[in-house]
Amino acid sequence: MVLVTHDPIDPAMGYDSISSAFSGSVVFHYAVVKQKTGSDILTTSVEYKAKENAIEEMEGIVRELKTRWELEDILIIRRTGCLAVGEIISLVAASSPNSEDAFEACKCGISRLKKMVTISKIENYLAESTQKEGYL
Numbered sequence: 001m002v003l004v005t006h007d008p009i010d011p012a013m014g015y016d017s018i019s020s021a022f023s024g025s026v027v028f029h030y031a032v033v034k035q036k037t038g039s040d041i042l043t044t045s046v047e048y049k050a051k052e053n054a055i056e057e058m059e060g061i062v063r064e065l066k067t068r069w070e071l072e073d074i075l076i077i078r079r080t081g082c083l084a085v086g087e088i089i090s091l092v093a094a095s096s097p098n099s100e101d102a103f104e105a106c107k108c109g110i111s112r113l114k115k116m117v118t119i120s121k122i123e124n125y126l127a128e129s130t131q132k133e134g135y136l
Helices: 011-018 054-068 099-114
Strands: 002-005 025-032 043-050 073-079 081-084 088-096 119-125 131-135
Touching: 002 054, 011 025, 011 073, 011 088, 025 099, 043 073, 054 073, 054 099, 073 099, 088 099
Parallel strands: 002 073
Antiparallel strands: 025 088, 043 081, 043 119, 073 088, 119 131
């Protein structure tokens, strides 16, 4: 399942939508907005925008993961809008009969999500009117 939403990501909803009787392992990763991104300037918020074909790109990630590992399901959720420090940006979850496949698929899904070309972000910093724009 893939979803792009403006609404906050509910961690409880994730487990209910991906677990199954055949899953011996369910791995979740929540990315959150962090205050410090490597420079001395503090981030106050990040704005994420999705292009129309973001869902298609995410569905491609799911297909790739399912061909590489033995998985019951994959869940990828991306949030859009202006998110404050500490808010959940995305969720990548993988369920599998075994833990190794679930962990590896989740790890790869995180990496692929960071490289999406259909999601852009603008970082807003503590110094007024300072922004950094780019694609993930």
